Amino acid sequence: MAIDGPADRREMVAVRRREVAFPSGQDECAAWLYTSPDLDGPRPMVIMAHGLGAVREMRLDAYAQRFAEAGWSVLVFDYRHLGASGGVPRQLLDIGRQRADWHAALAFARALPEVDVDRIALWGSSFGGGHVLQVVSEDTHIAAVVAQCPFTDGPASLRSRIRTGPLSVIALTVAGILDTVGSWFGAKPILLPMAGTAWMPAFVASPDALAGASALLPAGTRLSRRSSAVLKRLPSVRARVSKNIELTESDGGQEPVTNVGRDSVWGVLRGPNSEFDAANALAARLALRLPLDRPGCALARSSTPTLLCVCDNDAAAPAKTTKRHAQGLAHVHIQSYPCDHFDIYVGEHFERAVRDQIYFLATQFDYSATTTQ
Numbered sequence: 094m095a096i097d098g099p100a101d102r103r104e105m106v107a108v109r110r111r112e113v114a115f116p117s118g119q120d121e122c123a124a125w126l127y128t129s130p131d132l133d134g135p136r137p138m139v140i141m142a143h144g145l146g147a148v149r150e151m152r153l154d155a156y157a158q159r160f161a162e163a164g165w166s167v168l169v170f171d172y173r174h175l176g177a178s179g180g181v182p183r184q185l186l187d188i189g190r191q192r193a194d195w196h197a198a199l200a201f202a203r204a205l206p207e208v209d210v211d212r213i214a215l216w217g218s219s220f221g222g223g224h225v226l227q228v229v230s231e232d233t234h235i236a237a238v239v240a241q242c243p244f245t246d247g248p249a250s251l252r253s254r255i256r257t258g259p260l261s262v263i264a265l266t267v268a269g270i271l272d273t274v275g276s277w278f279g280a281k282p283i284l285l286p287m288a289g290t291a292w293m294p295a296f297v298a299s300p301d302a303l304a305g306a307s308a309l310l311p312a313g314t315r316l317s318r319r320s321s322a323v324l325k326r327l328p329s330v331r332a333r334v335s336k337n338i339e340l341t342e343s344d345g346g347q348e349p350v351t352n353v354g355r356d357s358v359w360g361v362l363r364g365p366n367s368e369f370d371a372a373n374a375l376a377a378r379l380a381l382r383l384p385l386d387r388p389g390c391a392l393a394r395s396s397t398p399t400l401l402c403v404c405d406n407d408a409a410a411p412a413k414t415t416k417r418h419a420q421g422l423a424h425v426h427i428q429s430y431p432c433d434h435f436d437i438y439v440g441e442h443f444e445r446a447v448r449d450q451i452y453f454l455a456t457q458f459d460y461s462a463t464t465t466q
Contacts, residue, residue, distance in 0.1 A: 106129045106131055106132060106161075106162060106164050107129060107130065107131050108128075108158065108162055109127070109128050109129070109130050110125050110126070110127050110157075110161075111125070111126055111128075112124075112126075113125070113126045113168075115170075115197055115198065115200075115201035116197065117190075117193060117194045117198075118173065118190065118197075120173050120178065120179035120180040121178065121179045122170045122171060122172065122173060122178045122197065122198065123170065123171050123178045123179075124149075124168055124169060124170035124171070124198070125149060125154070125157065125167075125168070125169045126166070126167070126168055126205075127157050127158070127161035127166060127168075128161070128166050128207060129161060129164055129166070132164060134207075135206070135207060135208055135210075136165060136166055136207060136208070136209055136212075137164075137165040137166070137208075137212035137214065137236070137454070137458040138165060138166045138167070138168065138202050138205075138208045138209070138212070138213045138214070139157075139160045139165055139166070139167045139168070139214050139215075139216050139454065140167075140168045140170075140195070140198050140199065140202055140213065140214070140215050140216065141153055141156065141167065141168065141169045141170075141217070142169070142171070142191075142195065142198070142221045142224070143171075143172075143218055143219070143220075143221050144217075144218050144219025144220040144222070144242075144244070145186070145219055145220040145287055145296060145297065145375070146175065146184070146186060146296075146372075146373075146375045147175075147219070147287075147306075147309070147371075148171050148176035148177075148369060148371045149169045149170065149171055149176060150176075150310070150311065150364055150368070150369045150371070151306075151309035151371070151438075152438045152439065152443075153218075154169070155438075155443065155447075156216070157169050159451060160216075160450075160451065160454070163451055163454075163455065165454070165458070166202075166205070166207055168198060168201070168202055170194065170198055172186075172191045172194050173191075173194055174186070174187070174190075175371075176352065176369065176370070177352060177369065177370075181354070182281065182282050182354070182376065183352070183354035183355070183372075184284055184353065184354075184357075184372055184374050184375050184376055185282060185375075185376045186220075186375050186376065186379045188382055191220075191221075191224055192224050192227055195215070195217075195224055195225065196228065196231075196232065199213065199228075199235075210234075211234075211236065211461050212236045212458045212461045213234075213235055213236055214235065214237040214238065214239065214454055214457065214458070215228060215229060215237075215238045215239070216238075216239040216241070217239075217240055217243070218240075218241040218242060218438075219241070219242050219243065219244055219409070219434070220244045222240035222241055222242060222243025222244060222401075222410075223240070223243050223244040223245055223386070223388035224388065225238050225239075225240055225243075226238065226243065226245070226388045226391045226395070226399070227388045227391045229391075229397045229399070230391040230392075230394040230395045233395075233396075233397070235397050236397070236398075236457050236458060236461040237397065237398045237399070237400070237454055237457035237458070238395075238398070238399040239399075239400045239402065239450050239453065239454065240401050240402070241402040241437060241446065241450075242402065242403065242404045242407055242409075242410055242434050242437055243389075243401060243403075243410060243415060244386075244388070244409070244410045245387070245388055245389025245392075245410065245414060245415045245418050246387050246389050246411070246414045246415070246418065247384040247385055247386040247387055248384060249411045249414035250383070250384075250409060250410060250411065251383070251384040253299075253408050253409070253411055254297075257291050257299060257300075257408065258290075258291035258292060258293075258298050260292070261291060261292055261293055261294050261295070262294075264294040265294040265295070265296070265377070265380045266380055266381075268283050268285055268377035268380065269378055269379065269380030270381065271283060272376055272378040273378040273381055276376075276378060281355070282376035282378070283376065283377040283378075284357045284359065284372075284374040284375065284376065284377070285359065285374065285375060285377045285380075286359035286360070286373050286375075287306065287359075287373050287374065287375050288302040288303055288305075288306035288307075288373060289302060289303060289359070290303060290330060290333070293359075294377075296379065296380070296383070297409045297434075299407075299408035299433065299434060300433075301408075301433040301434065301435055301436070302409070302434075302435070303330070303333040303334055304334070304335060304435075305433060305434060305435020305436065305438075306373070306435060307334045307335035307338050308335040308337060308435065308438075309435065309438055309439070310335070310337050310338060310362060310364070310371070311337060311364060311365055312336075312337045312365070313337070313339060313364075313365035314337055314338055314339065314362050314363065314364050314365065315338075315339045315340075315341055315362065315363050315365075316339065316340055316360060316361070316362055317341060317348055317356055317360070317361040317362070317363075318341045318342070318343045318348060319348070319356050319358060319361075320357075320358060320360045320361065321341045321342070321343075322343060323358060324340060325340065338362070348361070349363070349367075351363060351370040352369075352370040353370050353371070353372040353374075357372055357373075359372070359373045359374045360372060360373035360374065361374075389414065389418030390418065392418050392419055392422055392425055393418075393422060395424070396424050397424065398424050398426070398453075398457050399424060399425045399426065400426050400427075400449070400450065400453045401415060401416075401419055401425060401426070401427045402428050402430065402437065402446050402449065402450065403415050403428070403429050403430070404429075404430050404432050404433060404434055404436065404437055405429050405431050405432070406431065406432060406433045406434075407434045408433070408434065409434040410434060412429070426453065428446070430442050430446060
C-alpha cells in the first residue's frame with residue numbers, strides 16, 4: 094500500500110504533557126501523557142516506547158508532539174530497569190518483562206476516561222518495533238500498529254552483527270554467559286555498550302551506530318567524567334559521537350548519583366538541566382536471548398492493520414528480512430526509506446516518516462470509529 098495523502102486531517106490543537114506512572118509487575122513505569130484539553134469526549138490513543146536500551150527523551154517526544162497535535166492522546170513510557178522507571182538491577186533488558194510493560198501500558202490507557210478504547214494504536218521503534226508485533230498478536234483489541242525500523246529477526250541481526258565485527262561478537266557472547274551465570278548468584282550485571290564501534294563488544298556496531306544513537310539525545314546532554322576521560326584518549330571514537338554530547342572535565346569529585354545506579358565506562362549520560370539519566374550500557378545476558386527472538390513471525394498471527402517503516406540500509410535490523418516476514422500479508426503495509434537505522438529519527442527522513450505514520454493512523458482511527466458506531 095502506498096501512503097499518499099495529507100499529513101493530517103485536523104487542525105493542530107493545543108497540547109499538554111504531564112508525568113504519569115503505571116504499575117507493571119512489582120515496579121512502575123514512568124511515562125508522559127500527552128492530552129488536548131480543548132477537545133471533548135473520548136479520543137484515539139497512541140502508546141509509544143523505544144528500542145534497545147533507549148529512553149523516551151531520545152526523540153520520542155518529537156513524534157509524540159506531532160501525534161498529539163493531530164488530536165490524539167499519547168502515552169510514552171520507559172521500560173522497567175531503564176530511564177525514569179523503576180526496577181533493579183538497572184540497565185537490564187528482559188524481553189518478557191518489556192512485553193509485559195506494553196500490556197501494562199494498554200491496561201492503563203484503557204482505564205483513562207479520555208481514551209476511546211476502540212481506537213488505541215501501538216507505536217514501537219527498533220527493538221520496541223519488534224515488541225509491538227508480538228503484543229498485537231496477543232491482544233486483538235488494538236486498532237493499528239506502527240513499527241519503525243523494527244527488529245524482527247534475531248538470527249538475521251546476528252549475521253549482520255558478525256559481519257561487522259566477528260571478534261567483538263565472541264567477546265559479547267562470553268560476557269553474556271558470565272553475566273547469566275553471575276545473575277544466578279545475585280552478582281551485579283556485567284554492562285556492555287548498546288552502541289559502539291566494530292571492535293567494541295556492543296549490541297549494535299553498525300557504521301552509523303555511535304553517531305546515530307548519540308544524535309538522538311538532546312543538545313547539552315553531558316557525559317560522565319570517566320567516559321569523557323576515555324573519549325579524550327580515543328579521538329577517532331570521539332569524532333563519531335554527536336556534538337549533542339558534551340564532555341565533563343574531571344575535578345576530582347565524585348560522580349553525581351543517577352538513575353543508572355552505577356558508572357559505566359561505556360557512557361553514563363545526564364540530560365540538560367539534569368532532566369533525565371541514561372546509559373550506553375546494557376546487561377550482557379541479553380546477548381544469549383537476542384539471537385533467538387523472532388517477533389517478525391508474529392505478523393502472520395495478527396490481522397491488525399500494521400505499518401512497517403523500514404530503513405533500506407539498516408544493518409541493525411535488516412530490511413530484507415523484515416520485508417520477507419511481511420510478504421503476502423494483506424494487513425501489513427510497508428514504507429521504505431533510503432537511510433540507515435538511526436537516520437529515520439531526525440531530519441528529512443523523520444519528517445517523511447512521521448507524515449506517513451500520521452496519515453496511516455488517521456485512516457485506521459477513522460475506520461475504527463465507523464465500524465464501532
